[in-house]
Amino acid sequence: MEQVSVTPSDITGITESLNATETFNCGALQANSEEKGDVLTEEMVSGGISHLGCDLTGQHHVLCSLSLPSLNLRDISVLCNYVRLQKLELPHNNIKDVSCLSHMPQLVILDVSHNEISDFFEFQPLQCLQVANFSHNHIPDIKDLKGFLCLRKLDLDYNCLSEIGGLEQCSMLSHLSLAHNKITKISRLGRLPLTHLCLRGNQLKGVEGLENLQRLQVLDLSMNHISTLSGLQKLGFLCSLNLEKNQISKVPDLNPVIGLPLLMNINLLGNPVQEQPDYRQTVIFLHQHLTVLDQEPVSVKEKVSSVNIFDPPMDLLAAIDHMTHLVYQMGQPQVLYHSTPPTADVPYPMLVLTGPEGCGKEELVHRLCQEFGEYFGVGICHTTRKANVGEENGIDYHFVSEEDFQNLVRMGKFVQTTQHGGHLFGLTRDAIEDVAEEGLVCCVHMELEGVFSLKKSCFEPRYILLMPTRVEKFVSHLKRLKLYSPAQIDRAVQRVALYSNTCEQRPRFFDDIIPCDDCEEAYQTLQQVVKDYLLVQEEEGKASSGLSSDSSFTAENPPPPPLSGSRSETLMSRPGSDSSFMPRVPNIQAELSFSKLPTELASVMRREQQAREAVVGKRPGLYSQLSKRYKSAQKPSSLQHHQDPGARFQEVSSSDESRASSFVSVPSPAGGLVKPRDGSILVQSSGMLEDRNLGFKAESVLPPILTGHKTRDVCRSPQSPRAKPTSPVEKNQVANVKEAFS
Numbered sequence: 020m021e022q023v024s025v026t027p028s029d030i031t032g033i034t035e036s037l038n039a040t041e042t043f044n045c046g047a048l049q050a051n052s053e054e055k056g057d058v059l060t061e062e063m064v065s066g067g068i069s070h071l072g073c074d075l076t077g078q079h080h081v082l083c084s085l086s087l088p089s090l091n092l093r094d095i096s097v098l099c100n101y102v103r104l105q106k107l108e109l110p111h112n113n114i115k116d117v118s119c120l121s122h123m124p125q126l127v128i129l130d131v132s133h134n135e136i137s138d139f140f141e142f143q144p145l146q147c148l149q150v151a152n153f154s155h156n157h158i159p160d161i162k163d164l165k166g167f168l169c170l171r172k173l174d175l176d177y178n179c180l181s182e183i184g185g186l187e188q189c190s191m192l193s194h195l196s197l198a199h200n201k202i203t204k205i206s207r208l209g210r211l212p213l214t215h216l217c218l219r220g221n222q223l224k225g226v227e228g229l230e231n232l233q234r235l236q237v238l239d240l241s242m243n244h245i246s247t248l249s250g251l252q253k254l255g256f257l258c259s260l261n262l263e264k265n266q267i268s269k270v271p272d273l274n275p276v277i278g279l280p281l282l283m284n285i286n287l288l289g290n291p292v293q294e295q296p297d298y299r300q301t302v303i304f305l306h307q308h309l310t311v312l313d314q315e316p317v318s319v320k321e322k323v324s325s326v327n328i329f330d331p332p333m334d335l336l337a338a339i340d341h342m343t344h345l346v347y348q349m350g351q352p353q354v355l356y357h358s359t360p361p362t363a364d365v366p367y368p369m370l371v372l373t374g375p376e377g378c379g380k381e382e383l384v385h386r387l388c389q390e391f392g393e394y395f396g397v398g399i400c401h402t403t404r405k406a407n408v409g410e411e412n413g414i415d416y417h418f419v420s421e422e423d424f425q426n427l428v429r430m431g432k433f434v435q436t437t438q439h440g441g442h443l444f445g446l447t448r449d450a451i452e453d454v455a456e457e458g459l460v461c462c463v464h465m466e467l468e469g470v471f472s473l474k475k476s477c478f479e480p481r482y483i484l485l486m487p488t489r490v491e492k493f494v495s496h497l498k499r500l501k502l503y504s505p506a507q508i509d510r511a512v513q514r515v516a517l518y519s520n521t522c523e524q525r526p527r528f529f530d531d532i533i534p535c536d537d538c539e540e541a542y543q544t545l546q547q548v549v550k551d552y553l554l555v556q557e558e559e560g561k562a563s564s565g566l567s568s569d570s571s572f573t574a575e576n577p578p579p580p581p582l583s584g585s586r587s588e589t590l591m592s593r594p595g596s597d598s599s600f601m602p603r604v605p606n607i608q609a610e611l612s613f614s615k616l617p618t619e620l621a622s623v624m625r626r627e628q629q630a631r632e633a634v635v636g637k638r639p640g641l642y643s644q645l646s647k648r649y650k651s652a653q654k655p656s657s658l659q660h661h662q663d664p665g666a667r668f669q670e671v672s673s674s675d676e677s678r679a680s681s682f683v684s685v686p687s688p689a690g691g692l693v694k695p696r697d698g699s700i701l702v703q704s705s706g707m708l709e710d711r712n713l714g715f716k717a718e719s720v721l722p723p724i725l726t727g728h729k730t731r732d733v734c735r736s737p738q739s740p741r742a743k744p745t746s747p748v749e750k751n752q753v754a755n756v757k758e759a760f761s
């Protein structure tokens with residue numbers, strides 16, 4: 020094809036030259052430059068020119084792009100005539116003088132990289148220039164670029180710059196690259212709208228001077244001598260930070276960038292901090308947004324394991340705690356306790372008061388156990404903390420040394436342990452057993468961690484949360500006690516949120532919530548809750564003497580089912596309680612009721628009524644039948660006898676159907692269990708079972724609460740201070756307690 024030579028006069032309005040320019044022939048140009056030395060000629064220009072487009076006025080067609088790379092050009096003065104060029108690429112030449120650029124007011128893109136330029140921007144301001152590449156030259160400093168109004172991207176890599184300046188007026192500059200210069204300090208970047216800044220390979224020791232670059236997204240500070248990142252904490256849009264080969268030595272040095280919300284990529288390769296133990300996990304834990312660290316993607320697994328190491332969730336801690344105690348406990352001789360659940364369905368009844376430190380739960384536990392001493396006993400925990408004034412060993416806690424505590428752990432004594440405020444707390448099986456032996460419900464107080472752990476165990480207590488609803492009141496209450504340091508008060512206040520979050524995130528985690536701003540009021544409410552559980556609410560109306568009313572629930576006059584009162588509903592909507600601080604707790608009963616159709620509810624009520632009647636002996640047939648079905652499904656073997664004392668018990672007692680039926684736990688519609696209420700049946704069966712030795716221990720094998728009350732009511736010697744005749748009312752109440760807490 021014929022080579023077309025383009026002169027400056029041809030540039031405007033030439034359309035027919037389009038084909039010619041598209042056949043840019045580099046070989047021909049090189050030959051031409053060799054002939055003419057290092058001077059750019061018009062022939063060479065016509066060979067390198069391309070792209071027909073419109074000029075900036077939009078009125079003329081022009082050939083607006085010239086590319087002449089690697090031609091050893093030194094003199095490009097001929098370009099003075101090409102006034103409508105918009106894109107000029109002259110990389111890899113020997114150009115020193117670019118003053119001809121002053122004649123190209125429409126120039127938008129300029130690449131004069133890899134040349135011999137030492138005078139920076141020695142030409143008239145180009146108002147349209149947007150992209151300028153002056154990398155790989157010999158420029159010693161940046162002159163004032165005031166007139167370059169549209170400059171967006173400036174590349175000055177591999178020059179001899181020792182400081183930054185002259186760019187303050189470039190109000191559109193978003194990309195600036197100053198890699199591999201000799202810059203020792205970041206200065207005069209002001210409030211440039213930079214989004215990308217590269218300062219790789221300079222001599223920086225700090226990063227001051229970047230704090231006002233609020234739009235910065237990508238920052239490359241690699242290959243410097245930076246040891247501190249102070250100043251970067253304000254860069255809220257930063258997404259990528261390259262700190263490769265610097266002097267960051269400790270994880271805390273990263274603090275200024277930890278928490279930058281959009282920072283997802285950090286490169287710390289070649290920094291001393293990498294030698295720190297658990298370095299990667301620590302950084303990933305501290306900066307959970309990271310998707311890439313040290314050029315390696317951060318996996319979800321890494322994130323989860325870092326959280327599990329440095330801030331394990333309560334569930335995990337509880338699982339570990341439970342597993343530890345279970346393993347130690349399995350190493351010990353297995354005995355059957357009074358509190359051993361006879362079957363998975365019949366837990367030993369327990370009540371746990373929980374809430375933040377200082378909310379008074381310990382006091383409430385003791386008051387409750389004093390007032391309702393016939394039903395509740397305090398489960399006394401172990402602790403390694405010192406006894407406060409007025410506290411007694413064996414009453415408030417078992418105060419033990421850390422060594423003793425650890426020994427107890429290794430002996431498999433604990434059901435759960437927790438570390439709180441630098442001290443260890445734990446509930447032993449023996450502590451529960453001491454109460455169970457008395458035939459009482461075990462009542463304990465503990466922090467949330469303890470609750471999580473206890474929930475993993477075989478016990479299924481009722482959990483009541485005591486919740487401060489007004490921060491100021493809670494704080495002043497803690498101050499008044501004079502037992503807590505300011506730090507402890509802060510911790511207690513912070514933990515209130517932990518409790519309320521748990522309520523919100525885990526519906527039904529707690530069975531009840533009681534506001535505890537006022538200790539007296541809290542106790543009144545607790546009393547009411549407990550009475551509800553004991554089903555004596557209605558009784559109270561009839562007899563002012565509290566629990567020991569003469570009238571009792573009978574088959575004809577059955578007590579309301581547990582939880583069927585509206586107390587929890589009224590509690591949740593207590594007037595005056597600060598709902599912003601008070602977590603919302605679903606009313607379980609209401610939910611249950613609302614989820615059922617009226618006919619379903621009616622059926623449920625009917626079955627419950629039948630169950631009650633059957634339990635008191637009015638309709639034995641139904642439960643005999645249930646018992647039979649249970650028995651035939653079990654197909655008991657001698658092995659099973661040993662594994663499941665409850666099954667054995669049922670088989671043994673099934674010789675008398677109606678009696679056996681009285682001991683079978685029947686799932687109630689409310690999700691609880693309907694249990695025998697006829698005291699005489701308890702007495703007979705308990706006596707019968709006491710005669711049998713199952714080979715575990717010379718003790719009767721009964722559902723624990725039955726045994727307990729049995730012991731209290733019947734089996735104790737007359738000398739025993741607790742032994743006393745059991746009235747029908749009391750028997751009823753005992754059954755109610757069992758039902759309520761199981």
Ligand SMILES: Nc1ncnc2c1ncn2[C@@H]1O[C@H](COP(=O)(O)OP(=O)(O)OP(=O)(O)O)[C@@H](O)[C@H]1O
Nearest residue numbers: 376377378379380381437444445446464465466469
């Ligand atoms: N076994 C346990 N597991 C978990 N937490 C426990 C256990 N035993 C006690 N705690 C809890 O440890 C915390 C610290 O106990 P301490 O007796 O020092 O508190 P307190 O100041 O008396 O608090 P409060 O007035 O709420 O009872 C309390 O919240 C207590 O309920």
